[in-house]
Structures are given as C-alpha cells and as structure tokens.
Amino acid sequence: MSQPLVHPSSIVEPGARLGDGVRVGPFCWIGEDVEVGEGTVFGPHCTVQGPTRIGPRNRFVGHVAVGGDPQDKKYRGERVELVIGEGNTFREFVTLNRGTGEGGGCTRIGDRNWLLAYTHIAHDCIVGNDCVFSNNATLAGHVTVGDHVILSGFAGVHQFCRIGAHAFIGMGAFVNGDVPPFVMVAQEGYSRPRGINAEGLKRRGFDAHRIAAIKRAYRALYVSQGPQEEARERLSALAGESADVRELLDFIEAGERPLLR
Known part of the structure; x- marks a missing residue:
C-alpha cells in the first residue's frame, strides 16, 4: 500500500x-x-x-x-x-x-x-x-439498530429505541417504540407497523418457508386480538419451528421500552 x-x-x-x-x-x-x-x-x-x-x-x-x-x-x-x-x-x-x-x-x-x-x-x-x-x-x-435495516428519508427514531434486523422504516416515519426484526413501519399520524419487510427479505435470500413463518408471527403479534402476553405465548409456540421467529421473540423479551404498535 x-x-x-x-x-x-x-x-x-x-x-x-x-x-x-x-x-x-x-x-x-x-x-x-x-x-x-x-x-x-x-x-x-x-x-x-x-x-x-x-x-x-x-x-x-x-x-x-x-x-x-x-x-x-x-x-x-x-x-x-x-x-x-x-x-x-x-x-x-x-x-x-x-x-x-x-x-x-x-x-x-x-x-x-x-x-x-x-x-x-x-x-x-x-x-x-x-x-x-x-x-x-x-x-x-x-438507539440500537440491527443488521440490514433501512431508514427512509426524514425518518426519526426516539432515544433508547431498538430496531431489529431486516426492519424497514418508511419515509417520514417517527419511531417512538421498539420495532421487532423483519417489520415494516409506515407513517399515518404516529408511525405504526404495516406488515413485514417481505420484499427486502426476498432480496436477501429468505425463501418462501421462512417468510411465511415470519408472517404468521407478525399476525400473532399485531393482527390477532387479545393481550400481548397471549401473543408472546403464540410466538413461543411458533419459535420452536423457526429460528427467525425465535430471533423476533428474543428481541421482544429483551426490550425495556414498549413495542411500537
């Protein structure tokens, strides 16, 4: 050199x-x-x-x-x-x-x-x-940000928040809670989750089986009715069959701030 x-x-x-x-x-x-x-x-x-x-x-x-x-x-x-x-x-x-x-x-x-x-x-x-x-x-x-995260233009993250791996934060979104891995966040008043970052996961080599497991975990966490503790129990059951769901559950259980919802 x-x-x-x-x-x-x-x-x-x-x-x-x-x-x-x-x-x-x-x-x-x-x-x-x-x-x-x-x-x-x-x-x-x-x-x-x-x-x-x-x-x-x-x-x-x-x-x-x-x-x-x-x-x-x-x-x-x-x-x-x-x-x-x-x-x-x-x-x-x-x-x-x-x-x-x-x-x-x-x-x-x-x-x-x-x-x-x-x-x-x-x-x-x-x-x-x-x-x-x-x-x-x-x-x-x-703030802690995992691997392969995308923050779009004018996105802002509140102090002490965590953003999990492979998450996608949309343009102008303001994040004031933890964002689990694989989740996509978009702005509508206060920003909130809008599904998983499926396109980004495909580009990084996630196959259909892995993406389907992450989608099931997302529905259990954000779509199903009931308290969050029940959602964690459902995630725990899904985590036995998917390392990606286990990563998502570990992220949630390690958090001190509430999840962005």
Missing part, C-alpha cells in the same frame, strides 16, 4: 494516525487521537474529532463531521469515543457524535453501511452492518 496522501490545505494534528493508502482531500481537519484505517478516503471539508477509531476502506464524500462531542447536557468532557467499522459510505453533511460517560462511552457503527446526505447519529448509538439510512434520517441517543 502507498503512504497517506494529504492535500496541502488540510490539517492533520500530531497524534493522529493514518493507515496506508489513506487520502485526505482539501480543507479537512483530522484531530489528535484519531486512528484511520488503510484505504479510507476523505473528500473536501471533512472534520474528524477524537477519540475516534475508523476502520479500513471507508469513504467520506464531503462536508462530513464525525467524532464531535455528544449533544447531551450531562456531558462533562469525560473521555468517550466513536468507533467505525470498515467499508462504510458517508455522504454529504453526515454527522456522528461520540458516546457519553453515562451511556457506555461509545458510539459504534458497523460495516458496509450507506449513510446518505444529512444523516445524523447521536451519542451512544449502535448501528449494525449493511444498513441504509436515506437522506435526513436521524437517530436520537442510545
């Missing part, structure tokens, strides 16, 4: 570490206590504040600001960090904040995610792998 290439107009502070093949475009600032993995590229006007750890082969298109102080009044300057995996794309004006001392101390982004223009991820969030956040999608603090 080649040595890092830094445009003359950019500033890389002492203490920053750039891996092989890193390219830093014009008018960037990379602070101390920042580590950048090999092959990562920064377009113009990017800002990285530490402590931040960035894995290999990430792409910051331009005007991206990552590693900033958490936007939390309780933050008192304690050492907190941002950790980014590998192969992610961050489009124009994406903002990522570091964690807080009371929230675990770390904001964490996985691998191969696409974060489109003006996406914001707040302090102490955890984002999995292979997610797509469309323009202006926003996570408040302490």
Whole structure:
C-alpha cells in the first residue's frame, strides 16, 4: 500500500494516525487521537474529532463531521469515543457524535453501511452492518439498530429505541417504540407497523418457508386480538419451528421500552 496522501490545505494534528493508502482531500481537519484505517478516503471539508477509531476502506464524500462531542447536557468532557467499522459510505453533511460517560462511552457503527446526505447519529448509538439510512434520517441517543435495516428519508427514531434486523422504516416515519426484526413501519399520524419487510427479505435470500413463518408471527403479534402476553405465548409456540421467529421473540423479551404498535 502507498503512504497517506494529504492535500496541502488540510490539517492533520500530531497524534493522529493514518493507515496506508489513506487520502485526505482539501480543507479537512483530522484531530489528535484519531486512528484511520488503510484505504479510507476523505473528500473536501471533512472534520474528524477524537477519540475516534475508523476502520479500513471507508469513504467520506464531503462536508462530513464525525467524532464531535455528544449533544447531551450531562456531558462533562469525560473521555468517550466513536468507533467505525470498515467499508462504510458517508455522504454529504453526515454527522456522528461520540458516546457519553453515562451511556457506555461509545458510539459504534458497523460495516458496509450507506449513510446518505444529512444523516445524523447521536451519542451512544449502535448501528449494525449493511444498513441504509436515506437522506435526513436521524437517530436520537442510545438507539440500537440491527443488521440490514433501512431508514427512509426524514425518518426519526426516539432515544433508547431498538430496531431489529431486516426492519424497514418508511419515509417520514417517527419511531417512538421498539420495532421487532423483519417489520415494516409506515407513517399515518404516529408511525405504526404495516406488515413485514417481505420484499427486502426476498432480496436477501429468505425463501418462501421462512417468510411465511415470519408472517404468521407478525399476525400473532399485531393482527390477532387479545393481550400481548397471549401473543408472546403464540410466538413461543411458533419459535420452536423457526429460528427467525425465535430471533423476533428474543428481541421482544429483551426490550425495556414498549413495542411500537
């Protein structure tokens, strides 16, 4: 690999570490206590504040600001960090904040995610792998997002909520409760579940048998009448025959916030 290439107009502070093949475009600032993995590229006007750890082969298109102080009044300057995996794309004006001392101390982004223009991820969030956040999608603090999740444009997620793997959040939806895996959410006044993300599951190789089991679980949880405890009993019976339903049930049982309904 080649040595890092830094445009003359950019500033890389002492203490920053750039891996092989890193390219830093014009008018960037990379602070101390920042580590950048090999092959990562920064377009113009990017800002990285530490402590931040960035894995290999990430792409910051331009005007991206990552590693900033958490936007939390309780933050008192304690050492907190941002950790980014590998192969992610961050489009124009994406903002990522570091964690807080009371929230675990770390904001964490996985691998191969696409974060489109003006996406914001707040302090102490955890984002999995292979997610797509469309323009202006926003996570408040302490949100956990599973793998293969899609947030459409202008979607917003309330603090401390969880979004399970393979969920789909529709355009402009405001999420104020946990969203189980595989579920699709759409806006109508307050956002609510609208079925499972069947098309997304097909694209990821889920066969008809798996999708049918997830549909049965969704009907048990959201369509059938009766208290939620009865729905959990039905899910428990279905989980014996489907690992996907077991994943959905485990997600529900681990939650502290109510489900989005």
